[in-house]
Every structure is written in structure tokens, then in C-alpha cells.
Amino acid sequence: MTQHTTQTTDQSGAPTGIDDAATVVVRREIRIAAPIEQVWRLHTDVDAWPTWQTDVDTAHTDGPLQPGATFRWSTHGLDVTSTVYALDAPHRILWGGPAMGITGIHEWTFTADGDATVVRTAESWEGDPVRADTDNLRAALDASLGNWLELLRQTAETRAAEQTKRTRRRRFAKGLAWGAVLITAAFVLAEPWLLVPVLMFGAALSLWD
Numbered sequence: 001m002t003q004h005t006t007q008t009t010d011q012s013g014a015p016t017g018i019d020d021a022a023t024v025v026v027r028r029e030i031r032i033a034a035p036i037e038q039v040w041r042l043h044t045d046v047d048a049w050p051t052w053q054t055d056v057d058t059a060h061t062d063g064p065l066q067p068g069a070t071f072r073w074s075t076h077g078l079d080v081t082s083t084v085y086a087l088d089a090p091h092r093i094l095w096g097g098p099a100m101g102i103t104g105i106h107e108w109t110f111t112a113d114g115d116a117t118v119v120r121t122a123e124s125w126e127g128d129p130v131r132a133d134t135d136n137l138r139a140a141l142d143a144s145l146g147n148w149l150e151l152l153r154q155t156a157e158t159r160a161a162e163q164t165k166r167t168r169r170r171r172f173a174k175g176l177a178w179g180a181v182l183i184t185a186a187f188v189l190a191e192p193w194l195l196v197p198v199l200m201f202g203a204a205l206s207l208w209d
Helices: 036-044 046-051 128-132 134-187 192-206
Strands: 024-032 058-061 070-075 078-088 092-099 102-113 116-126
Touching: 024 134, 036 102, 036 116, 036 134, 046 058, 046 070, 116 134, 128 134
Parallel strands: none
Antiparallel strands: 024 116, 058 070, 070 078, 078 092, 092 102, 102 116
């Protein structure tokens, strides 16, 4: 069967985007209440996928993600080897590869929206299995991407909230410490030599991030 495609490639032959003319193309997006850098780190830490992505059984990469790098992962008993085609941290990553007769190309983009992040994903599937069962595979891919985005949102927002709490506690502790310094200083003005350890403590606090 003739396969129609609008797939564009770079000089090395790697795709520059998804195949918009593929038999199945699914697009999804979500807004996440977490900074873009944090969402990007979570999403691109491939080895940690199984800790928060319930559909991913195993995941492993041999090094940092960059164009040409590959990573291996398994989902629902299917072993997949993906190749990174393009990467522009923390804004875009494109990967893909063949699996069970299906050529998949997956693009993710990240856009800062104030303190939040809008994540958009698009994936194309082409191959004989897709043409043989288009509707079911389209529905499966749509559900998979929706679940991935929701888990990404939940995990990123939970971690962002925890980080905010830690920052507030640390600032409160610093405020209490500085208050103690001032009170102590007021009590020891009659004994100037006692100010030395107080000033040293204050200097140490000023270096505390």
C-alpha cells in the first residue's frame, strides 16, 4: 500500500517534526502549575520515568539526552528503542522510532506561562498495523498521551508545592535566627566582647542561601 507522507528531515535524514500526513496523529496539551525548568527536568529524566509514569515499566538511557542519543523503555510489555531527533532545552524535544511495525514520532513543547508551564504534545503513527486498525489505535494513543500529561501535571505540581513549602520554612527559620541575633545583641551591649560570636553567627546567616 502506498504511504503518503509530509515528513520533513534534516541533512542527516532525521525527522524535524511529526508526520502530519500519518494515518494516526494525536495532539494534546495541558497547563501545569510548576516552573518550566522543573517540568522539563522531570519529563526528560528518562531513567526516573517508572517512578511516576504508571504505564512505563522500565526506562534507561546511556547518557544525556541530545540529538542522536537513544534510550530504551518498556510499556505494557512492549520494548521500545527511541532516538532523540531534536532538542532545545527547556522548550522542545522530538524523539521516535519503530516498534512492532509502527513508526512513531513524538514531539513535546514547553512554554512558560507566568509561574506555570503549558505542555503540548503531538505524536504520529504510521505502518501496516496502524492502517489495519486505525480507530482503535488512535483511541489508544489519545488515552495514553492524556494519561501521560495528567501524571506529569500531578507529579510536577506536587514537587513544586513541596519545594515552595521548604523555601517558606527556610525563610521563616532565617527570620527567627535574625530576630534572635538582634535580641541577643541588645542584651549584651553592656559587654561588647560578647558581640563577637553574635556577629560571626550573623555573618554565617548572610551566606545561607
